[in-house]
């Protein structure tokens with residue numbers, strides 16, 4: 641499986657402002673930076689976009705992406721998310737003011753986008769991947785996804801603070817190889833992390849011990865102004881198998 645966290649700063653560098661993971665060629669998780677890919681062919685190959693929640697860093701360029709890849713005809717991008725998130729996206733973004741209502745404009749013969757609701761615990765298969773939505777613990781209802789290609793499995797918990805259910809689900813899976821887990825704040829802002837449903841460095845270290853299996857942990861979603869502070873705190877705790885994501889690097893797992 642190929643996984644890339646798309647770069648989201650200019651010029652492209654390590655800072656992460658937005659969230660889009662590309663999985664192989666045809667699946668994206670979140671659309672924070674998806675519409676910024678300079679290679680329009682790469683954008684066009686993405687046919688299924690799974691959204692974790694409606695926060696702007698996860699959906700910012702969804703309207704731009706759908707505009708970029710629209711081709712007149714019946715085939716269109718599929719947007720997969722919880723029913724609530726699909727509704728928010730339609731009402732608050734594709735509402736004919738902020739952006740054209742691509743849902744209403746879509747017909748059987750000429751489609752911009754198709755919405756497909758997903759449910760926590762019910763896996764769905766797309767582009768040769770089995771994708772399982774799992775509830776996490778953020779300040780709004782949020783789904784993480786576990787992507788399995790039949791050989792390896794990768795977990796994308798999205799934005800979350802401490803959660804037990806997610807790790808129980810992951811412990812029960814037949815395989816799990818990599819987890820892209822967030823750390824948003826340094827320890828001095830632990831109370832803000834708790835209030836907003838995110839991890840600080842210390843809660844991240846506690847959290848990775850909840851999983852009973854050995855995996856490769858890749859830290860994502862560090863707020864750019866705290867990135868170095870978080871890296872130092874995690875390094876000082878000395879956990880095994882933890883690294884920091886390199887945006888734009890293709891992880892072959």
Ligand SMILES: [Zn+2]
Nearest residue numbers: 693695778799
């Ligand atoms: Zn969020």
Ligand SMILES: [Zn+2]
Nearest residue numbers: 695697698799
């Ligand atoms: Zn976020």
